[in-house]
Amino acid sequence: MRPFRGKKSGENPLRVPSETEWGDYQVDLDQKWAHDHYIGRSNEEMQTYFRNNPIESASDLQFMPEAPFRYYMRGFRDYVMKARTHRSWASNAASCFLRLVLRKLAQQPKHIVPIMPDLLPALHYVALNQASFEASENIYGKFPEMLARIQALYGATAGSRRKRI
Helix, strand or coil: CCCCCCCCCCCCCCCCCCCHHHCCHHHCHHHHHHHHHHCCCCHHHHHHHHHHCHHHHHHHHHCCCHHHHHHHHHHHHHHHHHHHHCHHHHHHHHHHHHHHHHHHHHHCHHHHHHHHHHHHHHHHHHHHCHHHHCCCHHHHCCHHHHHHHHHHHHHHHHHHHHHHC
16 A cells, blocks of 8 residues: 555655754653654654554654654554554554644644645544444544544634734
8 A cells, every 4th residue: 555645735745854853852751752763764664663552653743843743743644544454553543643633733733734734634534434443432432523623623723824824
């Protein structure tokens, strides 16, 4: 399966973030952890890590600075779209993906809004195919409802950004 691709956001999704783009990661333990595990690695190289640790991967992404987050979030998206073939973690991967997008839109929209066009097709797919990820609503909640919240937050955030520009 080829990597899932959405619309282009204008950023180069193929360039691994530089040391400079990680900023002052040493002052935050979570950022340092992410830096030490991701620095210099391509999204292709991170696929095994994502597959073996989807919950931890989502946590890593949550604490990354903007440029690394945007780059590795696309790789995590690609992993999630392949997760259906790795049944043992598919439900966790799908849930973590949706919840991470929700959290970023609510708490750090400037990190995620520029790449939302790249993520939206995957978000729609995951939300509308919850059963194929074997994600029980009793455990993970209703993915379509999460998608609706994502769309509302994105609409409000994107709308307020247009007004400021």
